Amino acid sequence: MQISPAMEDYLMAIYRSQTVAERVSTSQIARRLGVSAASTTAMFKRLAEEALVEYHEYTGASLTAKGEGLAASLVRRHRLAERFLTDVLGIGLDQVDPMADRMEHALPPEVIDRFDSILQEPHTCPHGQPIPDKDGVLPDLHYSPLASLAAGEEATIARLEEGDPELLRYLVEQGLVPGARIRVVEKHPVDDLITLDLGGTSLVVGQRVVAALDVGDVPAPRTPRL
Numbered sequence: 044m045q046i047s048p049a050m051e052d053y054l055m056a057i058y059r060s061q062t063v064a065e066r067v068s069t070s071q072i073a074r075r076l077g078v079s080a081a082s083t084t085a086m087f088k089r090l091a092e093e094a095l096v097e098y099h100e101y102t103g104a105s106l107t108a109k110g111e112g113l114a115a116s117l118v119r120r121h122r123l124a125e126r127f128l129t130d131v132l133g134i135g136l137d138q139v140d141p142m143a144d145r146m147e148h149a150l151p152p153e154v155i156d157r158f159d160s161i162l163q164e165p166h167t168c169p170h171g172q173p174i175p176d177k178d179g180v181l182p183d184l185h186y187s188p189l190a191s192l193a194a195g196e197e198a199t200i201a202r203l204e205e206g207d208p209e210l211l212r213y214l215v216e217q218g219l220v221p222g223a224r225i226r227v228v229e230k231h232p233v234d235d236l237i238t239l240d241l242g243g244t245s246l247v248v249g250q251r252v253v254a255a256l257d258v259g260d261v262p263a264p265r266t267p268r269l
Contacts, residue, residue, distance in 0.1 A: 045230040048148045051117050052076060052088050054095060058114035059172075059206075066103040068160040068234055075206055091129035115179035120146045123158045130162060130267050136169035137215045139242055140205055170211075171202030171221040171261070186259040189225075191235075197226040198258035217246060222261050 045194075056075045060067040073083040085108040086101075093099040095110035106114055128134045134142065159165075160248040166182040167173055173181045186202055200223045203214055214220065218241055228245065237253055239246045 046113070048092075050090065050095075051084070051148065052144075053083075053090060054106070054110060054114040055117050055121065057096065057104060058118055058160075061106065066105045067116065068103040072104075079190050094101075098176075099100065115175040117147065119177075119179075120155050122152060122172060122174045123155055123165075124150065124161065125168045125170070126162050126174070127158045127167050130165075133268070134194065135215065137208070137221065139169060139211045140208070140211075160269050161269065163268060165265060166262040167202075167221070169221070170205040171257070172205060173201075180185045182261070182262075183261040186257040188198070189256040189258055190253050192226050192227045192258065194230050197262050199224050200256055201261050202257040203227040204255035207255070208250065214252070218244075219246075219248075219252070219256060225258075 051073065054078070054111050054215070057067055060071050060075065065153050069083045069087065072087075073080045073195060076083070087096060087098040087104045090096040090110065094107055095113065096104045096106055098104040115184050121143050124146045125136075128139040128142055129136055152161040165174060167183065173184055175181055184201070187198075189200075191199075192198055200219060200221055203211065203219075204223065205211065219225075223241060226240040228240050235250050235253075236247055
């Protein structure tokens with residue numbers, strides 16, 4: 044079976060989306076990849092023919108065991124590439140996702156293994172997303188939505204939504220990145236705004252930002268072995 048780069052992109056998009064729902068819709072994946080719903084439906088059917096997804100027109104798609112294994116290896120490749128770009132080359136985390144997209148299809152397994160060794164087997168990508176190991180197993184990390192915090196509670200930002208470049212740039216500019224310590228000062232019930240304290244700086248954020256942030260476990264940083 045020959046897997047094209049486009050098929051790989053869809054498998055990874057489904058894998059990422061299944062972290063919040065067992066089945067994903069055509070519109071979810073079309074929006075994530077910036078393609079038409081018709082193109083997504085056609086690809087779902089193609090992936091189903093290869094036994095990589097289960098697809099039903101009205102309930103969406105989910106990865107089969109075979110598809111999940113392949114998708115996990117692709118996500119591992121992508122997230123290790125992102126980690127290499129940030130930790131070794133010093134590229135900002137708001138820039139690395141599209142770069143890793145271009146790299147991942149060309150990197151052979153031995154290069155990915157070398158990245159993993161140099162980076163000392165990191166548990167997360169720069170955005171805090173977990174990196175599957177060689178067997179597709181995710182590290183045991185615990186996250187909670189920022190919205191779950193009550194006024195007065197403190198937590199550490201652990202994970203960012205990585206699929207919106209404009210929003211990601213804003214988060215980086217404001218310092219809302221993995222490892223940043225925040226305190227919820229006030230939750231405004233009328234307009235759903237939240238006031239945060241970030242290192243002594245007050246920041247009012249709306250639901251678009253709130254939905255993009257999880258708090259929880261942040262693995263200790265590791266120094267690359269060059």
